[in-house]
Amino acid sequence: MTRTFVLTNHKGGVGKSTSATNIAYGLVGLLRRSGAGNCRVLLVDTDSQAHASLVTTGHKDYGADNSLYTVLMADRKEAANVLSNCLVQSTWDDDLHVLPASPMLEGAERELMGVAGAPYRLAEPLSRIASHYAAIVIDTRPSFSLMTEMGLLAATDAIVPVEPRYLETVGLLSVISKINEIREGWRHPHLHVSGILVTKMDTRVKGHKQLLDELKSHTVLGQLLCGVIPANEAVSYSHHHHLSVFNYDPKASASKAYAQMVGKLVREMTGQKASVS
Numbered sequence: 001m002t003r004t005f006v007l008t009n010h011k012g013g014v015g016k017s018t019s020a021t022n023i024a025y026g027l028v029g030l031l032r033r034s035g036a037g038n039c040r041v042l043l044v045d046t047d048s049q050a051h052a053s054l055v056t057t058g059h060k061d062y063g064a065d066n067s068l069y070t071v072l073m074a075d076r077k078e079a080a081n082v083l084s085n086c087l088v089q090s091t092w093d094d095d096l097h098v099l100p101a102s103p104m105l106e107g108a109e110r111e112l113m114g115v116a117g118a119p120y121r122l123a124e125p126l127s128r129i130a131s132h133y134a135a136i137v138i139d140t141r142p143s144f145s146l147m148t149e150m151g152l153l154a155a156t157d158a159i160v161p162v163e164p165r166y167l168e169t170v171g172l173l174s175v176i177s178k179i180n181e182i183r184e185g186w187r188h189p190h191l192h193v194s195g196i197l198v199t200k201m202d203t204r205v206k207g208h209k210q211l212l213d214e215l216k217s218h219t220v221l222g223q224l225l226c227g228v229i230p231a232n233e234a235v236s237y238s239h240h241h242h243l244s245v246f247n248y249d250p251k252a253s254a255s256k257a258y259a260q261m262v263g264k265l266v267r268e269m270t271g272q273k274a275s276v277s
């Protein structure tokens with residue numbers, strides 16, 4: 001079964017798209033360097049803002065005929081073919097493929113309301129093409145809407161990015177319960193919370209250190225901490241240039257932290273030791 005990572009948190013601006021795009025790209029590179037036979041990774045953008053699509057493909061004007069919207073609206077029997085036809089090669093790497101979002105996704109939730117099987121309209125076609133990929137990474141919008149439920153129902157591993165701020169971390173347990181609810185309520189046993197990823201960590205800020213310590217010592221959340229990404233202006237510049245942070249500045253602290261995170265995921269996926277550069 002292809003590992004499918006979904007980056008999710010109903011809070012906005014916590015680094016979901018930054019993490020989804022850089023993790024997807026990082027996986028391609030590390031799998032290739034590890035000599036994996038298949039190092040193709042698929043990035044699925046479920047957010048109508050289409051930030052992940054924009055930075056990885058240079059466009060965000062996908063529409064009725066060439067985006068996730070097209071897949072969701074397709075006849076169910078045709079949906080896997082439609083999905084294949086909508087895939088775009090990322091400008092970052094030939095082996096990074098993108099199912100782009102569209103501003104039209106905004107209306108898709110309303111259009112699909114009450115349609116039988118609507119929550120599975122991403123999971124079903126994705127499962128039919130998943131074996132072509134070493135991994136799939138899904139970016140979600142900042143809400144637990146139908147679109148995010150579709151992302152969770154298509155995933156095996158939920159990664160929750162969170163900023164080290166009090167009000168951000170207060171909602172964490174409810175995010176975890178929401179994911180567990182999808183697993184149990186929707187009978188999707190493959191989904192589990194794979195980790196909490198602290199983003200935009202500034203060690204000079206006392207409050208950030210304090211919150212990270214509190215998170216580490218929390219009985220439930222402490223076990224789930226899977227990485228810490230520093231606050232680093234290279235991230236904003238990389239977005240501006242439509243580059244991965246690794247390509248913008250491989251020596252930047254955020255690049256090193258994302259490389260570490262990707263190394264951990266690849267070790268989990270392959271059960272082997274993989275070197276991280």
Ligand SMILES: Nc1ncnc2c1ncn2[C@@H]1O[C@H](COP(=O)(O)OP(=O)(O)OP(=O)(O)O)[C@@H](O)[C@H]1O
Binds near residue numbers: 017200229230
């Ligand atoms: N490690 C970081 N250091 C500095 N800035 C960062 C970092 N990670 C993300 N950012 C910045 O924070 C902002 C939000 O990041 P991003 O778009 O990845 O969050 P998001 O959770 O996807 O947002 P949304 O909820 O709107 O989809 C962006 O301007 C991005 O450049």
Ligand SMILES: [Mg+2]
Binds near residue numbers: 018140141
């Ligand atoms: Mg986003």
